[in-house]
Amino acid sequence: MAIESSTPRLSSQALDQLPATVQRPAYAREGVNIGVVHIGAGAFHRAHQAVAIDDLLADHPDWAICGVSLHSSDARDAMRPQDGLYTLALLGEESRLRIIGSIREWLCARDESAAVLARLADPAVKLVTLTITEKGYCLAGQDLDLAHPDIEHDLASPDEPRSAIGYLVAGLRARYQQGIAPYTVLSCDNLADNGHRLRRALLQYARIVDTALASWIDAQAAFPCSMVDSITPATDDALRERVRHELGLVDAWPIQRETYTQWVVEDHFCNDRPPLELAGVTLSSDIAGYDRAKLRLLNGAHSTLAYLGSLMEIDSVGDAMAEPALAAFVERLMREHIAPVIALPQGLDAGAYIDAILQRFRNPSIRHRLSQIAWDGSQKLPVRLLSTIGEALRQQRTIAPLCVPIAAWMHFVRRQAHRGVALVDPLNEVLSAVGRECSGDPETDVPAFLALDAVFAPLSGDARFRTWLLRAYGALGDALPGTLARVLKAA
Numbered sequence: 040m041a042i043e044s045s046t047p048r049l050s051s052q053a054l055d056q057l058p059a060t061v062q063r064p065a066y067a068r069e070g071v072n073i074g075v076v077h078i079g080a081g082a083f084h085r086a087h088q089a090v091a092i093d094d095l096l097a098d099h100p101d102w103a104i105c106g107v108s109l110h111s112s113d114a115r116d117a118m119r120p121q122d123g124l125y126t127l128a129l130l131g132e133e134s135r136l137r138i139i140g141s142i143r144e145w146l147c148a149r150d151e152s153a154a155v156l157a158r159l160a161d162p163a164v165k166l167v168t169l170t171i172t173e174k175g176y177c178l179a180g181q182d183l184d185l186a187h188p189d190i191e192h193d194l195a196s197p198d199e200p201r202s203a204i205g206y207l208v209a210g211l212r213a214r215y216q217q218g219i220a221p222y223t224v225l226s227c228d229n230l231a232d233n234g235h236r237l238r239r240a241l242l243q244y245a246r247i248v249d250t251a252l253a254s255w256i257d258a259q260a261a262f263p264c265s266m267v268d269s270i271t272p273a274t275d276d277a278l279r280e281r282v283r284h285e286l287g288l289v290d291a292w293p294i295q296r297e298t299y300t301q302w303v304v305e306d307h308f309c310n311d312r313p314p315l316e317l318a319g320v321t322l323s324s325d326i327a328g329y330d331r332a333k334l335r336l337l338n339g340a341h342s343t344l345a346y347l348g349s350l351m352e353i354d355s356v357g358d359a360m361a362e363p364a365l366a367a368f369v370e371r372l373m374r375e376h377i378a379p380v381i382a383l384p385q386g387l388d389a390g391a392y393i394d395a396i397l398q399r400f401r402n403p404s405i406r407h408r409l410s411q412i413a414w415d416g417s418q419k420l421p422v423r424l425l426s427t428i429g430e431a432l433r434q435q436r437t438i439a440p441l442c443v444p445i446a447a448w449m450h451f452v453r454r455q456a457h458r459g460v461a462l463v464d465p466l467n468e469v470l471s472a473v474g475r476e477c478s479g480d481p482e483t484d485v486p487a488f489l490a491l492d493a494v495f496a497p498l499s500g501d502a503r504f505r506t507w508l509l510r511a512y513g514a515l516g517d518a519l520p521g522t523l524a525r526v527l528k529a530a
């Protein structure tokens with residue numbers, strides 16, 4: 040965005056002039072040291088993990104963050120002129136602004152690769168966290184996708200990596216060669232078993248680069264799993280304007296999120312760690328249950344709203360929840376077709392958890408666009424909905440309603456392709472090609488999607504899945520946006 044010259048910019052110097060209502064770093068920023076490297080320093084990290092660290096720095100100054108973006112320089116270019124400071128708007132009944140200072144250094148790996156590698160090799164860095172989204176792991180099923188262009192590139196030149204895995208291994212290799220203890224690698228992405236999957240992929244890569252290094256990583260490094268939760272709508276002009284108005288300063292890239300936040304981390308570190316529990320983080324020996332509940336219920340419901348809502352030409356989660364048939368459908372899906380199928384963590388009251396999710400979706404202070412949630416469907420659906428369908432099939436339960444959001448995604452892909460709109464999805468090319476060929480006839484369209492192994496592999500041959508998907512696709516296909524509500528009532 041164009042920065043107005045007349046309004047001063049947020050900076051360390053400007054902190055003293057902020058209104059008293061605005062919370063600011065409770066520590067002298069020049070006195071903190073970098074102990075964490077974060078790869079993927081986008082909105083979610085800045086709204087979530089960076090805030091937990093910000094809470095700790097006054098008493099634990101050695102855990103400041105070096106925020107790395109792998110490809111885009113946007114965050115670095117926006118943050119450096121602001122001394123790395125940014126505004127977080129917490130949106131709830133009492134919305135408030137807070138200035139976050141925990142990211143002390145901002146790097147873009149694309150043009151500062153040496154600086155990133157030096158940070159990763161720094162013995163003071165003991166933890167590397169990641170939010171690189173599902174696609175950033177370059178996986179094909181459970182394995183590393185060796186044909187992924189970034190992985191191919193990195194394997195050919197491991198000292199000049201492009202991918203997150205390439206960077207993590209290059210950093211570990213430098214530490215191995217210099218006798219420095221490895222860092223803990225903590226995935227904070229919406230991926231089931233995120234730590235285990237990352238460990239497996241990273242070891243596959245390391246074994247190709249150097250078997251002795253791979254053995255060292257296998258024996259010495261740790262990859263805890265974690266569950267992250269906080270709804271973080273993309274930054275928009277309304278937020279920039281609110282921040283400018285309330286601070287009297289320009290912030291080139293403020294962030295917004297709901298007040299609710301949760302971070303559950305498996306207590307399995309191979310090096311020192313920040314005292315995360317003091318920042319409200321739950322350390323647990325088994326996070327699989329929390330992870331499942333969040334991914335299948337909240338994220339499953341989100342993707343359902345995203346695709347059905349988009350077909351109904353609805354813009355945001357709040358608007359979708361104001362559509363009675365859609366709200367009722369998503370609630371029924373969670374209560375009757377997801378929660379009973381999945382193993383929930385002991386002590387979690389599924390009813391209350393779902394109530395809370397519905398309330399969060401209705402948060403009137405938030406405008407969370409469905410188009411943002413609709414991104415990367417090919418990566419999200421297997422984790423969020425297809426895994427539940429697989430379990431429901433094993434339990435001989437009905438899967439009819441669970442097939443509705445999958446069919447909605449197929450129609451969404453088809454509609455975007457026919458409108459000539461590219462999808463935000465790593466499989467855009469292949470999906471758009473399938474979508475362009477779709478005529479609306481379930482008998483030809485659905486099999487074309489099911490042939491996409493990367494999305495449907497374990498389920499595509501299941502006759503019950505195919506039958507219910509054909510029905511759902513047919514029912515949605517006949518409906519106009521205004522009449523979709525009737526289809527949902529019957530689903």
Ligand code: CS2
Binds near residue numbers: 271413
């Ligand atoms: C959303 C998530 O964009 C999406 O796909 O479902 O980002 C969701 O808001 C977060 O996982 C909530 O913790």
